[in-house]
Amino acid sequence: GAVVSQHPSWVICKSGTSVKIECRSLDFQATTMFWYRQFPKQSLMLMATSNEGSKATYEQGVEKDKFLINHASLTLSTLTVTSAHPEDSSFYICSAPTGGMETQYFGPGTRLLVL
Amino acid sequence: DAKTTQPPSMDCAEGRAANLPCNHSTISGNEYVYWYRQIHSQGPQYIIHGLKNNETNEMASLIITEDRKSSTLILPHATLRDTAVYYCIVRGTGTASKLTFGTGTRLQVTL
Numbered sequence: 426g427a428v429v430s431q432h433p434s435w436v437i438c439k440s441g442t443s444v445k446i447e448c449r450s451l452d453f454q455a456t457t458m459f460w461y462r463q464f465p466k467q468s469l470m471l472m473a474t475s476n477e478g479s480k481a482t483y484e485q486g487v488e489k490d491k492f493l494i495n496h497a498s499l500t501l502s503t504l505t506v507t508s509a510h511p512e513d514s515s516f517y518i519c520s521a522p523t524g525g526m527e528t529q530y531f532g533p534g535t536r537l538l539v540l
Numbered sequence: 541d542a543k544t545t546q547p548p549s550m551d552c553a554e555g556r557a558a559n560l561p562c563n564h565s566t567i568s569g570n571e572y573v574y575w576y577r578q579i580h581s582q583g584p585q586y587i588i589h590g591l592k593n594n595e596t597n598e599m600a601s602l603i604i605t606e607d608r609k610s611s612t613l614i615l616p617h618a619t620l621r622d623t624a625v626y627y628c629i630v631r632g633t634g635t636a637s638k639l640t641f642g643t644g645t646r647l648q649v650t651l
Contacts, residue, residue, distance in 0.1 A: 469641040518583045529639055531583035
């Protein structure tokens with residue numbers, strides 16, 4: 426299957442700082458990528474759709490100014506959590522579609538802990 | 541996208557077949573059934589998908605009823621490494637078609 430990587434795999438930061446998470450498609454190009462968030466013992470929630478060369482589309486209730494998304498190339502999308510607070514601590518996962526059916530393949534996730 | 545219903549948890553003995561059911565009674569004609577699984581603290585892993593015919597790959601088999609209102613994912617010989625949360629998702633076609641995750645089925649494979 427297609428490979429999607431994320432960096433870093435985990436990060437600890439102080440409250441008020443910004444954190445950038447990278448999502449890369451390693452063996453295919455993706456004009457669209459998706460960002461999800463998962464709190465403990467809960468399911469994945471879609472945050473936004475990242476579009477190469479245009480603005481991201483955010484799901485209802487997700488603050489676009491807090492979660493900045495940049496789809497810089499056909500293999501890279503970044504999510505920046507600005508002015509992070511403890512309630513932003515979560516597991517952030519990206520996915521990218523590929524293949525004839527545009528099946529989504531997921532990255533390994535980034536665990537964020539805000540102190 | 542159509543909503544799915546799955547049992548919250550199931551147990552399966554190692555070496556036996558694991559049969560995970562999913563109801564999707566409101567599925568429309570152009571929507572596919574996708575299965576993913578998520579092993580603890582990892583990103584979801586794609587397993588299989590289908591439209592109306594049964595499908596099989598190296599990981600699993602997918603059986604879709606004739607009326608397409610339900611399906612079953614079959615892991616033919618479950619191992620301890622198959623312990624995970626399994627998600628059944630109904631999805632339309634196209635790059636922008638979103639995946640909406642429900643609560644899934646937590647499969648526990650035991651010795």
